[in-house]
Amino acid sequence: MIKATTISQALKDAIKQFAASPTPGLDAEILLEHVLSQTKAYLYAHPDKVLTPVQHQQFVELVGQRAQGIPIAYLTGRQGFWDLDLLVSKEVLIPRAETELLIEIALQLFPAEKACMVADLGTGSGAIALAIAYERPNWQVIAMDNSTAAIALAKRNADRLKITNIAFVLGDFCESLPERKFDLIISNPPYIASNDPHLKQGDVRFEPKSALVAGEDGLEIIRKIAAIALPYLKSDGYLLLEHGFDQEPQVRDILLQAGYVEPVTKQDLAGHPRAIYGKKPSL
Secondary structure (H helix, E strand, O other): OOOOOOOOHHHHHHHHHHOOOOOOOHHHHHHHHHHHOOOOHHHOOOOOOOOOOHHHHHHHHHHHHHHHHHOOOHHHOOOEOOOOEEEEEOOOOOOOHHHHHHHHHHHOOOOOOOOOOEEEEEOOHHHHEEEEEEHHHOOEEEEEEEHHHHHHHHHHHHHHHHHOOOEEEEEEOOOOOOOOEEEEEEEEEEEOOOHHHHOOOOHHHOOOOOHHHHHOOHHHHHHHHHHHHHEEEEEEEEEEOOOOOOOOHHHHHHHHHHOEEEEEEEOOOOOOOOEEEEOOOOO
């Protein structure tokens, strides 16, 4: 029989199990918010509220899974990105705060009133494509992925968020894109080396390897995208990529060798080189 417990006690019990987490209190709060369908403010306002046996059991099970390292986003099925609340699943990469840099860059590259055509390669949950489409209703965005599960999830997110200036394509790289030129091709591709020790740490242990790993040096997919994307861009169009914090010199060389000009590097909030874009030369 499940022993009756209050919100306050449930949080304390959970935090004790999260010694390996850098944010034990936050983890406990998010999971309990999820179980109760309530906000953090509710938890603090009702510390003596007694959980029902069903709620307590559900919370205990989620806490146990989190203690094993399973990401919070996979346990709740949700992740915030930009100003959007996205559904996520174990079939897609969990959207990360550093990837929001790509949205900032994309919005700065063109005047807001310009009607742009944008393609997001490897869309996953649709985070990048949906954030751009949300911010620029006059842009047309194509979200592509080679995973049927990812495309289905991204469509669900678009429907939930009522974002309509977006289309979804099942395919690899650029070959399945509509036969037209794009102002911007954007991607957060896999860029981790196959022998990187970080693959055995933290949330990435549970994320799909196909969304993380790109050959022995982590640059295999970036090379392919750089080589393939150029003909799909308009003159003066851009290829924008996220990359690893220590990969900027190599990615810059890849873009230059593939025929892009004027590569520009941008840093994330931690001060690490995190994104780069190159231009297709004018005719």
